[in-house]
Amino acid sequence: MLRLEKRPSPSRTWAWATPVLAVVLTMIAGGIMFAALGKDPVEAIRTIFWDPLFNPQFASYSRPQLLVKAGPLILIAVGLSLGFRAGIWNIGAEGQYIMGAIFAAGVGLALYPVETRWVFPLMVVAGIFGGWLWAMIPAVLKTRFNTNEILVSLLLVYVAQNILASMSLGLLRNPEGGGFPGSRNLSQIPAMANPELIAGTGMHWGVVAAFVVVIAAYVLLQRHILGYHIKLAGQAPRAARFAGVNPTRLTVLCMGISGALAGMAGMFEVTGPAGQISIDFNTGYGFTAIIVAFLGRLNPIGILLAGLLMALTYIGGELASFMLSLPSAAIQAFQGMLLFFLLAVDLLTNYRIRLKKREIA
Amino acid sequence: MTGTELLAISGVTKAYPGVVANSDVSFQIAEGEIHALLGENGAGKSTLVKMIYGLVKPDAGTMRFRGQSYQPTEPRQARATGVAMVFQHFSLFEALNVAENVALGMENPPPMRELSSRIKAVSQEYGLPLDPGRMVGDLSAGERQRVEIIRCLLQDPKLLIMDEPTSVLTPQEVEILFKTLRKLASEGTAILYISHKLEEIRTLCDEATILRRGKVVATCTPRERTAREMAELMVGATLTPPARNAKAKGAVALQVTGLSVASPIPFGTSLKDIGFSVARGEVLGIAGVAGNGQDELLLALSGEVRTARDTVKIDGAGMGDKGPNDRRAAGLVSAPEERLGHAAAPDMSLVENALLSGAVRKGLVSGGFIDWAKTAAFAAGIVKDFDVRTPGTHVAARALSGGNLQKFVVGRELSQAPGVIVINQPTWGVDAAAAAAIRQAILDRAAEGAAVVVISQDLDELLEIADNFAALNEGRLTAPRPVQGLTIDEIGLMMGGAHGMEVAHHGA
Missing domain, CATH: 3.40.50.300 (P-loop containing nucleotide triphosphate hydrolases)
Incomplete structure (x- = not known):
């Protein structure tokens, strides 16, 4: 009989080994699923994990996509991870991402056709503000009226989506767009564009910001008293109050940081890869970032790697559905498996499995 | 029989x-x-x-x-x-x-x-x-x-x-x-x-x-x-009771007046109009059956629960509306009863737990950044001075036995050169030798001029170390009385008598 035994201290080895194990298990279970769908499992797994990077036919297109997709995921996930560590559950990054994009695009388009260098930085600030503002709604409701931030932040995603639709049809619609929904293409306006910085790499300002944020979050959690308070509040809320942590302040701060980073991601997306505000601007980065945050063990470096891995399954998944005509639901199930296995094997960090014969009474 | x-x-x-x-x-x-x-x-x-x-x-x-x-x-x-x-x-x-x-x-x-x-x-x-x-x-x-x-x-x-x-x-x-x-x-x-x-x-x-x-x-x-x-x-050894030095009392270091707090704990006991003062060098023992407001009193004194400014005064300055770190800066340290989860974070190492309440008085943080080397030295010092049995300061707090963790928690507070010490259940679950060491350390701090409040359910402990004695009963505190000359019957009455047990006398 299997028995779980709590470890005296969390295992450092397993803390790093469990994500790898989860990926391996996902490959096995996913392979079985693909086989059941009548596809060659080895080929499917290779198409997802290998071809986007190394297949000479696709790599030139898909390799830059890796950073383009990983950038916003990492940026959002790092912000979320701070809150998750403190036990503050912002599930609405998708909405904050949308609002960041709308605020940034709104400020940019209001200044159109001004052509000076400071428009882009101003839009960054507006994007950060938009995301922050949207996250402040659940934060204030939680601290003032003790509402549940999970519900409020999640529901505000749908509000944000409707505002997005309204913006692309109304206020921000391109006056020269012949009546089609969607704003002007910001990536084609030099003062507002977020271009690829090094050709063929997919590197844009949002990716740079993601790397900076990873480093900043790492330093914050390792060396700064705020990072310590965040960890303390999540692990032992009463001990945190004893240490002088103000739960209200911490909630507002964590929600604010995650909202601001999500808004920033939205800003870089709307001025770069997406190019414009449109009804289908958001593609679920805000939700996937939750998976990325946990896949990376809520650790900034882990999130960096997890973001790249997740981007890879996105690109590879698209490639697989295109090349092997796998249904997109199968790809989503595959991504779901990743989170499932991650959470399941996570307990190996704190528990060890003992094989023990059941004693007969 | x-x-x-x-x-x-x-x-x-x-x-x-x-x-x-x-x-x-x-x-x-x-x-x-x-x-x-x-x-x-x-x-x-x-x-x-x-x-x-x-x-x-x-x-x-x-x-x-x-x-x-x-x-x-x-x-x-x-x-x-x-x-x-x-x-x-x-x-x-x-x-x-x-x-x-x-x-x-x-x-x-x-x-x-x-x-x-x-x-x-x-x-x-x-x-x-x-x-x-x-x-x-x-x-x-x-x-x-x-x-x-x-x-x-x-x-x-x-x-x-x-x-x-x-x-x-x-x-x-x-x-x-x-x-x-x-x-x-x-x-x-x-x-x-x-x-x-x-x-x-x-x-x-x-x-x-x-x-x-x-x-x-x-x-x-x-x-x-x-x-x-x-x-x-x-x-398995001969026991030595803690040594106390006769000492002159100093100025009042902790003054509590009209402290009333609604309990933040569900089914907790609200504090009602509590008042007492403790002078430097004095140990006030607060007895009481569990659940009569001990936890709430500690929260109100440590700053986790805030009240009106002048209900809690440290060295004459009103601190009732200040949080735990401001009170620490003013010289008040506290050790709650619950070790795991309140006084210490179970999954954090002893070094991280040393930072928990030591950050302010030991100057472990400067400009927002943690001085881990200094914190590690502080933790190692506690382990050494209070004989905490542990493989090292890197282990998680939950890996320590209850008694050892208690020594660490109490040691962490007493090592901060405090002016006022508030401790709830200082030796709960600690073996006799360690309990004696903790009591001795508390008395030593008092002798150095700290004002000490010990909340405990162990009457023998209070009678051993306290100068003055008061009891909490349903959130009210009796007027403190000198320990010398108190009889066990008087103590029992201060603690609230038999809680409706009189009926039982007749029934039995």
């Missing part, structure tokens, strides 16, 4: 990874006997009774109950055989009433109305007045214990195990509990009484088995031994 053998334990051994909890333990209990199981914290008493109650399976050894082989694999089986247990920590639902709580602990509860009348009948018979319709959340600790006892008595047990039953009772309540237990014993129920309070055992018990480090070191008849003899058997 001793009759035929009821329970015989022979050669029972139980080992956990890294520690042998019980090694070759043997003893017998006769029907109708009150048998004491005596030992320090960590001596293996709990493990032993858990085996008798079917919660833990022994590695080796045998148990016989009325001559039959007895190997309970779960408490239900133990209860069916006739073994009942009252735990030290109650397992009651506060939002349910007494009868509902009793029903939850029964295999086949009768209809509520019948159960209520049976509860009434048993409570009258044994002098434990209890209204089956009352909400458990509204009951005092002593009354809650009665719920647990009655729950056991309804099963008509042959052996009743009581784990440290008096730690939550006033002296008067203890007396009434003893009457009940004696009555039970006279009717043939054996009682296994676990305690480390020697005087109680001398008054109550027929036989005693003394455990030390998992082994039976002696069996004796408590009435024929002095408390000191038993203590030395229990500890």
Whole structure:
């Protein structure tokens, strides 16, 4: 009989080994699923994990996509991870991402056709503000009226989506767009564009910001008293109050940081890869970032790697559905498996499995 | 009183990874006997009774109950055989009433109305007045214990195990509990009484088995031994009481006036108009049965719960509206009762836990950045000065035994050169030698000029270290009185008498 035994201290080895194990298990279970769908499992797994990077036919297109997709995921996930560590559950990054994009695009388009260098930085600030503002709604409701931030932040995603639709049809619609929904293409306006910085790499300002944020979050959690308070509040809320942590302040701060980073991601997306505000601007980065945050063990470096891995399954998944005509639901199930296995094997960090014969009474 | 053998334990051994909890333990209990199981914290008493109650399976050894082989694999089986247990920590639902709580602990509860009348009948018979319709959340600790006892008595047990039953009772309540237990014993129920309070055992018990480090070191008849003899058997060494230096009192360092706080804890006790002052060099002992506002008082003093500015003054400055770190800066350190989760974060290392409350006074943070080297040195210093047994400061707090963690937590606060010290239950769950060390450290700080407030449920401890004595009763604090000259009866009355036990006197 299997028995779980709590470890005296969390295992450092397993803390790093469990994500790898989860990926391996996902490959096995996913392979079985693909086989059941009548596809060659080895080929499917290779198409997802290998071809986007190394297949000479696709790599030139898909390799830059890796950073383009990983950038916003990492940026959002790092912000979320701070809150998750403190036990503050912002599930609405998708909405904050949308609002960041709308605020940034709104400020940019209001200044159109001004052509000076400071428009882009101003839009960054507006994007950060938009995301922050949207996250402040659940934060204030939680601290003032003790509402549940999970519900409020999640529901505000749908509000944000409707505002997005309204913006692309109304206020921000391109006056020269012949009546089609969607704003002007910001990536084609030099003062507002977020271009690829090094050709063929997919590197844009949002990716740079993601790397900076990873480093900043790492330093914050390792060396700064705020990072310590965040960890303390999540692990032992009463001990945190004893240490002088103000739960209200911490909630507002964590929600604010995650909202601001999500808004920033939205800003870089709307001025770069997406190019414009449109009804289908958001593609679920805000939700996937939750998976990325946990896949990376809520650790900034882990999130960096997890973001790249997740981007890879996105690109590879698209490639697989295109090349092997796998249904997109199968790809989503595959991504779901990743989170499932991650959470399941996570307990190996704190528990060890003992094989023990059941004693007969 | 001793009759035929009821329970015989022979050669029972139980080992956990890294520690042998019980090694070759043997003893017998006769029907109708009150048998004491005596030992320090960590001596293996709990493990032993858990085996008798079917919660833990022994590695080796045998148990016989009325001559039959007895190997309970779960408490239900133990209860069916006739073994009942009252735990030290109650397992009651506060939002349910007494009868509902009793029903939850029964295999086949009768209809509520019948159960209520049976509860009434048993409570009258044994002098434990209890209204089956009352909400458990509204009951005092002593009354809650009665719920647990009655729950056991309804099963008509042959052996009743009581784990440290008096730690939550006033002296008067203890007396009434003893009457009940004696009555039970006279009717043939054996009682296994676990305690480390020697005087109680001398008054109550027929036989005693003394455990030390998992082994039976002696069996004796408590009435024929002095408390000191038993203590030395229990500890295995001669004990030295803490030394106190006569000292001149200084200026008032902590002044509390008109402190009223609604409890932040559900079913907690609100503080009502508390006032006292403690001078430098003085130790104020605050007694009280658990749940009479001790936790709330600590929160209000530590700054976790804020009040009006002038209700709490440190060195004359109003600090009632300030948080824990401002109060630390002003010189007040505090140690809450609950070690894991409140005083320390279970999954964090000792170094990280040293930072928890030491950041302000030890200057471990500058410009928002943590000086980990300095923090590690602080943690190592605590481990060394307070003899914390640990493989190193990198281990998680939860890996330490309760006593060692307590030494660390108390040591962390006392190592900060405090002006005011507030400690709730400083030696709870700590072995006698470590407890003596902690008490000595507290007295040393007082001698150096700190004002000390010790909240404790251990009267002996308070009488040993306190200069002045006050008691918390339902959120109110009695006026402090000098310890010298206080009688145990007066203390009992300060603690709130018998909590409605007068009825029981007439009934019994």
